[in-house]
Amino acid sequence: MKNSFFWKLLSLFIALFFLCCAGLVILTLSFSTIQTSQSLKLEAESKKDLEGAITKNPEKQWMRQLEMGAQFDGVLKNNTPSEISKWKVIIEIPPKSYIDSSWNGEYTVTDHQIQILPPSDYNQIIPPNGSITFGFILYSQPSFQADDVTVEYYITKKVTELTGFRILYYSAIILLIVIFVYLIFMFKLRSLQKKHEYDRQFIEQTLKLFANTIEAKDVYTRGHSVRVSIYAKEIAKRLGLPEEEQMNIYYISLLHDIGKIGIKDSILTKPGRLDSDEYAIMKSHVIKSGEILSDFVSLPGASEIVRHHHERYDGNGYPDQLKGNFIPLFSRIICIADSFDAMTSDRCYRKQLTKEEVIVELKKNSGTQFDPQLVPIMLDMLECGVAPVELQN
Numbered sequence: 001m002k003n004s005f006f007w008k009l010l011s012l013f014i015a016l017f018f019l020c021c022a023g024l025v026i027l028t029l030s031f032s033t034i035q036t037s038q039s040l041k042l043e044a045e046s047k048k049d050l051e052g053a054i055t056k057n058p059e060k061q062w063m064r065q066l067e068m069g070a071q072f073d074g075v076l077k078n079n080t081p082s083e084i085s086k087w088k089v090i091i092e093i094p095p096k097s098y099i100d101s102s103w104n105g106e107y108t109v110t111d112h113q114i115q116i117l118p119p120s121d122y123n124q125i126i127p128p129n130g131s132i133t134f135g136f137i138l139y140s141q142p143s144f145q146a147d148d149v150t151v152e153y154y155i156t157k158k159v160t161e162l163t164g165f166r167i168l169y170y171s172a173i174i175l176l177i178v179i180f181v182y183l184i185f186m187f188k189l190r191s192l193q194k195k196h197e198y199d200r201q202f203i204e205q206t207l208k209l210f211a212n213t214i215e216a217k218d219v220y221t222r223g224h225s226v227r228v229s230i231y232a233k234e235i236a237k238r239l240g241l242p243e244e245e246q247m248n249i250y251y252i253s254l255l256h257d258i259g260k261i262g263i264k265d266s267i268l269t270k271p272g273r274l275d276s277d278e279y280a281i282m283k284s285h286v287i288k289s290g291e292i293l294s295d296f297v298s299l300p301g302a303s304e305i306v307r308h309h310h311e312r313y314d315g316n317g318y319p320d321q322l323k324g325n326f327i328p329l330f331s332r333i334i335c336i337a338d339s340f341d342a343m344t345s346d347r348c349y350r351k352q353l354t355k356e357e358v359i360v361e362l363k364k365n366s367g368t369q370f371d372p373q374l375v376p377i378m379l380d381m382l383e384c385g386v387a388p389v390e391l392q393n
């Protein structure tokens, strides 16, 4: 029954693992994108990287009334090993100047400035150590030489190594993702734990309900199955069995006498000794218990275990006279826990035994009725207080 919780937990781990992997992939892709889009804006003083030159073509100049028309040829030379993009050329011009025609750029003329941007379909990028040209015909005052040129641009630099800042930046992102995933994980884990605890209580209460239903017929055996379960679980714990096994024997013990549901009340609650026929009917409860639990596969081996809980270690028990270690371990545990509770409880046919009498009985039947390796454990439990309180004094 704990298996479902384990598998849910494992599924959650696997889901988180893939989530983390997906996060790392996304982070890696983002990292690459950031690398290639890392830009550096430089102003006119960095003309060493991008040289902008405009010259008035001496062969293409003419006068129109008082204005001089001239062709200005421009070149932008990229002196870096990186691409240059988003370039812009600004040229200071005299008032009332105007452009007659232009090429290789998008031109905007204001009262004192020409701004040239890359055309929308080409010359956007100036290749590493390459150049582009542009030009225009401007009418202006005859003395204008286009000396005052400003060039703005971006250099696309590929980042080849992480700086301290970037390491902190990416570490912070990864840390945030880890915290986020951890919080989700803890939230899911708590939900699973709550659900698991609810399931566990539901199962236990349901099984106790069955046990109580069986024992409701006989006032003397009320609480018997729960006590046997507690003792059996404690024995399993002291044998070093894993917690899952301890819980399994606890649940199976709750149902060990479920076959008594088919036994007549007159036999179950008979104050005196049973005759041989009645005893045979009473013994059949182990077979009925096994049959009832044969389809209850959620508790592994439950059917076989309850069938053999009245076998004796010496082979004189019932129903199959199994002997020694041929009797399932859980059956041997339930057998001694069952007998121990019978000894320490009032029954319709006798009073409970004293502590000393219980000790004598356990020792006397070690190796005959009981598994000898379990008797010292049961005696120790009696000394340690697992037994009923009134027996301790």
Ligand SMILES: [Fe+2]
Binding pocket: 256, 257, 309, 310, 338
């Ligand atoms: Fe029994």
